[in-house]
Amino acid sequence: MPASFAERLLRWYDSHGRKNLPWHDNRTPYRVWLSEIMLQQTQVATVIPYYRAFTARFPDVRTLAEAPVDDVLGHWSGLGYYARARNLQKAAQTIVQEHHGEFPADQEQLEALPGIGRSTAAAILAQAFDHRATILDGNVKRVLARHHAVPGWPGDTKVLRQLWGHAETHTPHQRIRDYTQAIMDLGAMVCTRSRPACEHCPLTSTCLAYQRGEMKLYPASKPKKTKPEKTTWMVILEDHHGRILLERRPPSGIWGGLWSLPELDAAYSADELSEACESSFGLDCGEAQLDAGFRHTFSHYHLHIQPARLTVANRAYSAAIADRDDQRWVYRDEALSLGLPAPIRTLLTSPAQPVLL
Structure with missing residues (x-):
């Protein structure tokens, strides 16, 4: 048999x-x-x-x-x-x-x-x-x-x-x-x-x-669908202590529950980022320095990430954002011990790659 x-x-x-x-x-x-x-x-x-x-x-x-x-x-x-x-x-x-x-x-x-x-x-x-x-x-x-x-x-x-x-x-x-x-x-x-x-x-x-x-x-591939494209500013806000502002993502959805960089609407131009940071976070920041952007792909869409580095200009302003359950100032070493999405971890550990405005 x-x-x-x-x-x-x-x-x-x-x-x-x-x-x-x-x-x-x-x-x-x-x-x-x-x-x-x-x-x-x-x-x-x-x-x-x-x-x-x-x-x-x-x-x-x-x-x-x-x-x-x-x-x-x-x-x-x-x-x-x-x-x-x-x-x-x-x-x-x-x-x-x-x-x-x-x-x-x-x-x-x-x-x-x-x-x-x-x-x-x-x-x-x-x-x-x-x-x-x-x-x-x-x-x-x-x-x-x-x-x-x-x-x-x-x-x-x-x-x-x-x-x-x-x-x-x-x-x-x-x-x-x-x-x-x-x-x-x-x-x-x-x-x-x-x-x-x-x-x-x-x-x-x-x-x-x-x-x-x-x-x-065999097996047949999943029917392909065109993934939508989205764009966002990821801002690396640094205070006079050299700390970076992180925000916890909502518990559900993309990167749910992880710590990430604050985001600003892609509709802002690079010249408007300092003003946007003041209106969105209450922070007085200097001129934005842009890093090379990149694309990160999720299961159902592509996200174009444009990093921007800004320094808080006045000590009093960084104190305006106190540590909360969903927002905190952290040093880079401390940030890397938290749950971070892979692209954010890369941003915080890679040398800056400035691009001209």
């Missing part, structure tokens, strides 16, 4: 799979959960140093639940998709308050936690509890879409339903922890988005896309 999908995959994993990733040691539900959240839309090589630093600072769910949010966001700064970090702490707090600090070993209860969906809940059950549970992350979707030649974009409800059906069919009843890691590894290491290494794949004998020479057709 020919070996099943799972049997061939597990044989490949025994010889070629990844077994020494940081979250493979001491697979507690907390450590598995953290790795799954960090790995969403982020590559393993990028995640590893963040994971190690995060678990060193927040070694368990109670530590994370009780930590200041700025500390959590600061350790997440640079990973992007910051809603993941906020949901991570909210889920930790729920686990402490409603589950006595213990992760529930139940799919429905796990999915009820902030930021945990069907596949992430299944990964926790399989990896941490060794329960039979079906996963379907991005790598697995790609493997199954090619193996079964499933047409369409995986984000489409009909396509997703088919992929879940295939995922459930192939999930074995033994070695579930190894199987879930194996199919994720195959997608990440062999059945890659571009240039899949089919010659090293254990599933080619039954892979419909391979047999038809149509690997590039």
